[in-house]
Amino acid sequence: MTVTSEATAEPLTAAPALAAVEVTKGFPHRRRGFQRVLGETSFSIREGEFVTIIGPSGSGKSTLLKLLAGLEAPDSGRVELAGEPVTAPSRRLGVVFQQHVLLPWLTAKQNVLFALEAHGGSDRSASERERLAEHWLELVQLSDAKDLKPGQLSGGMQQRVGIARAFALESEVLLMDEPLGALDALTRHTLQLQLLKLSEQEKRTFVLVTHDVDEALLLSDRILVLSQGPEAAVLKDVKVPFPRPRDRDAVESSSDYLALRRELLGLLTSGS
Numbered sequence: 001m002t003v004t005s006e007a008t009a010e011p012l013t014a015a016p017a018l019a020a021v022e023v024t025k026g027f028p029h030r031r032r033g034f035q036r037v038l039g040e041t042s043f044s045i046r047e048g049e050f051v052t053i054i055g056p057s058g059s060g061k062s063t064l065l066k067l068l069a070g071l072e073a074p075d076s077g078r079v080e081l082a083g084e085p086v087t088a089p090s091r092r093l094g095v096v097f098q099q100h101v102l103l104p105w106l107t108a109k110q111n112v113l114f115a116l117e118a119h120g121g122s123d124r125s126a127s128e129r130e131r132l133a134e135h136w137l138e139l140v141q142l143s144d145a146k147d148l149k150p151g152q153l154s155g156g157m158q159q160r161v162g163i164a165r166a167f168a169l170e171s172e173v174l175l176m177d178e179p180l181g182a183l184d185a186l187t188r189h190t191l192q193l194q195l196l197k198l199s200e201q202e203k204r205t206f207v208l209v210t211h212d213v214d215e216a217l218l219l220s221d222r223i224l225v226l227s228q229g230p231e232a233a234v235l236k237d238v239k240v241p242f243p244r245p246r247d248r249d250a251v252e253s254s255s256d257y258l259a260l261r262r263e264l265l266g267l268l269t270s271g272s
């Protein structure tokens with residue numbers, strides 16, 4: 001099924017930071033030989049926007065995020081970053097995955113520093129890199145644990161190191177694939193608020209993949225709902241109207257909240 005995206009219909013008031021232009025993507029399939037996962041999909045994300053991609057399981061959310069990150073190439077169409085084609089991963093596109101791969105022999109701070117050194121370390125002095133690492137670890141409330149190694153940190157703390165590391169790299173766009181997906185409900189709840197605060201303080205563009213409708217409503221300016229695959233596309237582009245800065249209570253007690261939540265859950269279950 002190919003669904004026309006409504007996302008492109010909305011007038012752009014700021015430069016598109018990231019755009020998917022008629023992208024398609026498929027993979028070899030055991031029985032069918034080949035399966036097209038994403039049908040022709042187009043949308044634009046403005047500079048400074050927080051956009052979340054939700055959709056039924058297996059609809060192609062992670063695949064789409066990998067295309068946006070330049071980690072996979074589309075079969076047709078293109079991804080553009082500020083008008084330039086994205087053909088490979090770059091420092092301008094940061095990525096956070098569900099499982100952070102922290103180097104087990106390095107401390108939390110050394111993990112952040114290692115990434116800073118690997119990604120253009122020569123642009124900054126050693127003391128600047130130190131300052132950045134400390135700054136981001138403080139913002140995710142890990143100053144006290146900065147000298148501990150991953151094996152000494154809880155899952156939520158490791159996830160926060162990964163988030164600090166991704167933010168420290170200061171990419172223009174931060175793409176996050178279920179960054180809180182592997183966490184227990186309470187830790188997830190707390191980290192959602194930290195992510196909200198960080199994203200509101202930072203002037204950059206965010207793209208999040210999540211299964212969690214409440215997380216999407218709390219964090220996003222816009223939610224792109226993917227249709228049920230195969231050949232998924234953007235079924236609906238939902239604007240999230242809650243004013244910023246946000247807090248969870250204000251968002252969840254807003255008169256629009258329940259209606260939007262119901263609409264999103266309806267779209268996810270109907271998928272068409």
Ligand SMILES: Nc1ncnc2c1ncn2[C@@H]1O[C@H](COP(=O)(O)OP(=O)(O)OP(=O)(O)O)[C@@H](O)[C@H]1O
Nearest residue numbers: 027028037055056057058059060061062063064211
């Ligand atoms: N490298 C690959 N090779 C073959 N098939 C793949 C590959 N990557 C993804 N797929 C298939 O593409 C489809 C979409 O996968 P994807 O992980 O993008 O979906 P998703 O919406 O992120 O799923 P979920 O919500 O369950 O995480 C699935 O059927 C998956 O098996």
